[in-house]
Amino acid sequence: MSENNDLPEGAEGPEASDSHIETKHVPERALVLVPVRPARTRRAEAEKSGVDRSPTARVEEAIGLARAIELDVVDGIAVPLPMFKPGTLFGTGKVAEIAERVEADHIGLVIVDHALTPVQQQNLEKEWKAKVIDRTALILEIFGERAQTREGTLQVELAHLNYQKSRLVRSWTHLERQRGGFGFLGGPGETQIEADRRALQERISRIEHELETVVRTRRLQRESRRKVPQPIVALVGYTNAGKSTLFNTLTKSDIFAKDLLFATLDPTLRRLKLPHGTEAILSDTVGFISDLPTHLVAAFRATLEEVIEATLILHVRDIAHEDSEAQARDVMNVLEQLGVEVGKTDRLIEVWNKIDLLPEEARPAARANADKGKPAIVPISALTGEGVAGLLDMVEQRLNEGRPVYTVSLSGEALAKLHRLYELGEVLTRLDEEDGRTIATIRVPEKHEQSFHREFPGAKLLPSSEKAAAKAAPQVWDPIDKS
Numbered sequence: 001m002s003e004n005n006d007l008p009e010g011a012e013g014p015e016a017s018d019s020h021i022e023t024k025h026v027p028e029r030a031l032v033l034v035p036v037r038p039a040r041t042r043r044a045e046a047e048k049s050g051v052d053r054s055p056t057a058r059v060e061e062a063i064g065l066a067r068a069i070e071l072d073v074v075d076g077i078a079v080p081l082p083m084f085k086p087g088t089l090f091g092t093g094k095v096a097e098i099a100e101r102v103e104a105d106h107i108g109l110v111i112v113d114h115a116l117t118p119v120q121q122q123n124l125e126k127e128w129k130a131k132v133i134d135r136t137a138l139i140l141e142i143f144g145e146r147a148q149t150r151e152g153t154l155q156v157e158l159a160h161l162n163y164q165k166s167r168l169v170r171s172w173t174h175l176e177r178q179r180g181g182f183g184f185l186g187g188p189g190e191t192q193i194e195a196d197r198r199a200l201q202e203r204i205s206r207i208e209h210e211l212e213t214v215v216r217t218r219r220l221q222r223e224s225r226r227k228v229p230q231p232i233v234a235l236v237g238y239t240n241a242g243k244s245t246l247f248n249t250l251t252k253s254d255i256f257a258k259d260l261l262f263a264t265l266d267p268t269l270r271r272l273k274l275p276h277g278t279e280a281i282l283s284d285t286v287g288f289i290s291d292l293p294t295h296l297v298a299a300f301r302a303t304l305e306e307v308i309e310a311t312l313i314l315h316v317r318d319i320a321h322e323d324s325e326a327q328a329r330d331v332m333n334v335l336e337q338l339g340v341e342v343g344k345t346d347r348l349i350e351v352w353n354k355i356d357l358l359p360e361e362a363r364p365a366a367r368a369n370a371d372k373g374k375p376a377i378v379p380i381s382a383l384t385g386e387g388v389a390g391l392l393d394m395v396e397q398r399l400n401e402g403r404p405v406y407t408v409s410l411s412g413e414a415l416a417k418l419h420r421l422y423e424l425g426e427v428l429t430r431l432d433e434e435d436g437r438t439i440a441t442i443r444v445p446e447k448h449e450q451s452f453h454r455e456f457p458g459a460k461l462l463p464s465s466e467k468a469a470a471k472a473a474p475q476v477w478d479p480i481d482k483s
Helices: 039-049 055-067 092-104 118-128 135-146 150-164 174-179 197-227 243-251 294-299 301-309 324-337 388-400 412-424 446-455 464-472
Strands: 029-036 072-080 109-112 131-134 232-237 268-273 279-284 312-318 348-353 376-379 405-410 426-432 438-443
Touching (some): 055 072, 055 109, 055 135, 109 118, 109 135, 118 131, 131 135, 135 150, 150 197, 197 301, 232 243, 243 268, 294 324, 312 324, 348 388, 405 412, 412 438, 412 446
Parallel strands (some): 029 072, 029 109, 232 312, 312 348
Antiparallel strands (some): 426 438
């Protein structure tokens, strides 16, 4: 994080030693509470929103979020919530019951997997005599630890400050610098002060200005890439769906990939070489999650512009997860917030990952083409590599749609240039005639068109009907090893 030169009035600076917060005050034992609405209410909400999550899956996800920052989770409990109490969220009896559990198990932190108002947070902390944070604060804490680049740090801090504006939670603590987070997890004895709104707004304005510079820089980078045209393929998906593992498999990279929620925060770009010679840029992005705070999406907009500008979007899904459908809808909702027209299925491919976790008879079938507004589907295992070759073929096919296709006839000495066809484009068909001629159809990327026309001036552009026939025809590969 940046140096804390803009402390709110009353906040302590680095040299304030009387109330110095040691890392030992960070609560190690945490209790996770997941408020669950009655079944009838959940069904009604699911019909309205199209998203229905099982309580078990919600508890597992909340525990995973807590463990993502190495908290010792004592237990995760689905708490029935017949109605919302404005003062404490939970009913009086349930608050008292949880207080007994907190005291008996010496719990220092209670995580409520739901949005809490500042008043609810304050009241629950008094009743439970422990630190209480909600889902948004927990996600921000994770992001605060994971941000590695200057851009990522600024984006997370901006989201944190916007959250902080309406809270009585201290900001810019010593804990923040020691742990890399934002100090939400300070011990119950930590004094809470209300941040000065003007100081917060000034800091927010400065960060927004710095991020505008990031946006301009990314825009210039994209314009530079357009001069040497290379399509962008963006990986998106629910957190822990396997995007980074797939990224490493496709690009032979070694970016951090772990069975951990929000393992990737900062975006990564790598060159992707496809089977028939097409090149693209592959982008790995931050994972999405249900109830992702709106201001967090807004803060990461500069990073996620790579998705907005992408030629092709690969939606990576954990198809073995019981809430896969609900997770997919959450991803679509975030994409819509970003302005991506998810209904345009020619731009979207669903990558159904982790099929290695499913029995053979339960594995989904591929769907090569968009069908009735639904995108194509490619089942894969990023871990074992199963299905990845088919995914690469589909990606290349999609990227090359609309590119010009030519027919070339070579004979005599011109056959010596046959290998150049494979170097300059994608050879769709090749026919070796008895008279010694070779007739080939070739799809040429924009960056090689000038070279292609210079070396093969007699090439003829195929009309669209013949292009379709050539596209469907089997490919015959040249024996020359181009690697």
